[in-house]
Amino acid sequence: MALVDYLANRFVWKPAFTDEVLYEDFVQVCLRNGVVESTDLGNLAGTKNFLALWAITRLHGSVIKVADGHCATLYAGFANDARRLEVKVDLASEGWPKPVYAPICMFLTKISADDYCCSQLLQTHEPILWNNWTQAIELGIDGKLHVLT
Numbered sequence: 001m002a003l004v005d006y007l008a009n010r011f012v013w014k015p016a017f018t019d020e021v022l023y024e025d026f027v028q029v030c031l032r033n034g035v036v037e038s039t040d041l042g043n044l045a046g047t048k049n050f051l052a053l054w055a056i057t058r059l060h061g062s063v064i065k066v067a068d069g070h071c072a073t074l075y076a077g078f079a080n081d082a083r084r085l086e087v088k089v090d091l092a093s094e095g096w097p098k099p100v101y102a103p104i105c106m107f108l109t110k111i112s113a114d115d116y117c118c119s120q121l122l123q124t125h126e127p128i129l130w131n132n133w134t135q136a137i138e139l140g141i142d143g144k145l146h147v148l149t
Helices: 002-008 019-032 038-059
Strands: 063-065 071-077 084-090 103-112 137-139 145-147
Touching (some): 038 071, 038 137
Antiparallel strands (some): 063 071, 084 103, 137 145
16 A cells, blocks of 8 residues: 555646636636726635635536546545645546546645634544545535535
8 A cells, every 4th residue: 555655646736726726717707797897806805715615615526527438526625735625536447357546636725624624524534535525515604614414
């Protein structure tokens, strides 16, 4: 297992999206559509974390069709050294004698899971796995991610 972990960590993955890119794109869309004026952009700054957390709730549990035609599930969580909230896509192998999982970070944030998750989502087994969160999640009125009940 140590060898597999070592080899797997030699790959450098760059997420397709970040909370920074999501916010910048959101601002541009708002400007282009006349929703806000450039003088009001300071008022939007407080929405950055909310926007990323909302995106995480929408992505988590979604299923997408990838290039080779098979389906892949998206999982939210914080299975990284910095415990930052992220969404990974499971690009598992199909047709091999044994399953090989390839969880790739698709959406990475700078948001600390410890600051923006309820205690139930923070309770994990060691090691923290990319697919620990199997339940639906929602953004609570306290601005934190919660298990949908």
